[in-house]
Amino acid sequence: MKVTVRKKLPRLLRYPAANIGLALVATYLIVAVFAGALAPYSPIEQRARDRLQEPSAQHFFGTDEFGRDILSRLMHGATNSLRIAILAVSLATLLGTAIGMLSGYAGGIADNAIMRVMDLFFAFPAILLALSIVAALGPGANNTILAIAVVYTPIFARVARGPVLAIKEMEFVSAARCVGSKHWRILTRHILPNMVAPIIVQVSLALSWAMLTEAALSFLGLGTQPPQPSWGSMLSESRRMMEIAPWMAISPGMAIMLGVLGFNLLGDGLRDALDPRLRM
């Protein structure tokens, strides 16, 4: 089945929207990874002489109230946003998939109990739960990662459990059991490779949501802490300067929107390519 996913992936290129998504995500990844080399200035160095400069050839997106180059801050902001999104989603994917698989495979009372606990997390609007966790643990990037991971784990558990319920009844699983395969081997070698598609789709959509949540938490002052740049906190800072430096409010918002749009389009494309039955 791994081979099938690999075979189906090139189908992604048939969808124009997915291509746009792929291009946006690729640009975002390149900027995030090579921000140090690409950024023309330091993201945190303050230059009083360059305060509140309008966009120009020297400062493409202008400067902020401390004379910091906005383009450089945006590029390093991409690194922070990507780091948080990837770590949070990886944690949620590993934990959620493991919980969902074990729960679905075990079945019976254990399955029921685990899934009811997971359901509890759906009883909160996602941003409220993330906000509460960061509020309790304290603001900062690491706690933001943890908060987003906690919010997304039950979603992965649900996405993973569904296919397990169907796959574990299939003949090849019974066959594996008959030849004496251990549960662990059945789960990792026979069931997991057959449920990769929905998880990949969910990962892409989760990354977009994680980016948005990180930006929202930083906007509220609870995510990435200054002087480290984050798109959300840059937007929040821009509000104080709105009347004299309106350019400060444009580029961080645009960056968030394009990043989220990219992962959304890519997620939709992956869903259409890998699992057309899930199409809306």
Add this chain to the structure above:
Amino acid sequence: MQRFILQRLLALVPTLFGISIVVFLVMRLIPGDTISAMIGTQYKLTQVQAESLRAYFGLDKSLPEQYWIWLTNALQGNLGFSVRSGQPVLGEILNRFPLTLELALGAVIVGLLIGLPVGIFSAVKRDSFLDLFGRLFSLVGLALPNFWLGTLIILVLSLYLGILPNSGNYVEFTQNPIANLQQIFFPALTLGFAFSASVMRATRSSLLEELFQDYARTARGKGLRENAVIVGHCLKNALIPVITLVGVEMGYLLGGAIVVEEVYALPGVGRLLLNGISQRDYAVVQGAVVFIAFNFVIINLLADLAYAFVNPRIRYE
């Protein structure tokens, strides 16, 4: 239907109970000593002072004991007192809830007013320029962060049009409906924009499915005009999933309202929660989170019931 309602109401009890446990435990994640976290670094407490404060807040008891006291108090309408204002938390929340509810309802209205017509036109004129515009609108709407949209709206209003939405002092609808609507319009637009994109998407895909059903073909075959087929037959069925979406999203709008209230400086429950967080007023944070989560669950329940009401098949599953 009565049996269905009863079942759903009974299922609500463990969920609400679970929410209370989750919120209680999350608030106990506060690293180190809650008392020093509340006091901050400005003041130094003596051992005796810290002990007596701990006893006053019941923090010297075991976790299950603390939970039981909190739960029994909460069930009697006592969510504790704000450390900063000295007021009962529930009173503060209830004072601010009308605004948050109005904002969420306003966002639903904005979402439906924009999303339904765009979705319908997009489906009816499939693959046309209008459809392309509609789909672009939904993509952008879903990716546009509401705190950026709000910031842009304020920027345009204040910088280019010279009208700054007055949001500091909230005027209730019953006091002055016009002033109230003026105040809530832009925040509701900000909150409802992404929702309108979801409504558009759901309406489009569900109407597209219905337009090709056998009954639609029969209606066309007996000579009905296309408009009558769409409005009289297909739209009725196509709106069923949209109703569920409204219910589910209405709950999420309560979460989104937290951010929008902050953008427009509106004194709602969300802002109370954020102030509670920044002032380390944990009774307020705990109370506001429980309150919003309870409302979220109840709105979801109402959405389920509405769905079962318009779609009888659900009741028998």
